[in-house]
Amino acid sequence: MHEAGARWARRSFSGASEAVARRLLGHRFVHVLEDGARVAGLIVEVEAYVGVEDRAAHSFGGRRTARNESMYAHPGTLYVYFTYGMHHCMNVVCGAAGEPVAVLVRALEPVEGLDRMRACRSGSLRRRPSEIRDRELCSGPGKVCQALGVDRSLDGLDLASSGQVFIERARRRPVPSGQIGVGPRIGIGNAGSPWTEAPLRFWIEGNPHVSR
């Protein structure tokens, strides 16, 4: 086991969201497009959502609706939601089975299918694909989904068994704590203390593809 390129199995997704968030850093998120082409990037920035007690989480207070149903599925499930009337964001469900806990993927370092990413990203931009710099490709949760072609149609897929979306082992060891930046989550100003300030965002220190 543990070969490079091996797909993450179910148990890798189990555990507290903060731990899984850190564990995901440096590994490769892959989406196999309908024509078989791969678009993929190394996870460089994530946010942990703790669950029913977390005012910033969609599952706060045990909220369970058609939109966030995937959060209640087993660890390894992909939770994709639509927001601001124009953007998608994707999460990796973790925790224990039935526990609505997840990790938001905020940024990737693009490594495969950059041309396809540019084609997608240029759709809503007036720039030409060639003018989109590598750093603009996946440096934010909405950009990640746009570049990878992830939308609600992928919501609920199982990263541990789907041939369409999965995590590939891209390093033998976790990113050392000393190389992980930690800070408050972004865009949750109305959640209130302590959740607004909680240090639940993690990124690979110094990586240029982290959001700004």
Next chain:
DNA sequence: ATGACGATTTACT
């Protein structure tokens, strides 16, 4: 049925 609100991004002052 209605209204307020986003786990964002981009363009512009």
Next chain:
DNA sequence: GTAAATCGTCATA
């Protein structure tokens, strides 16, 4: 730094 874009979702009625 500020504002616009844009619409599904959720709480209230």
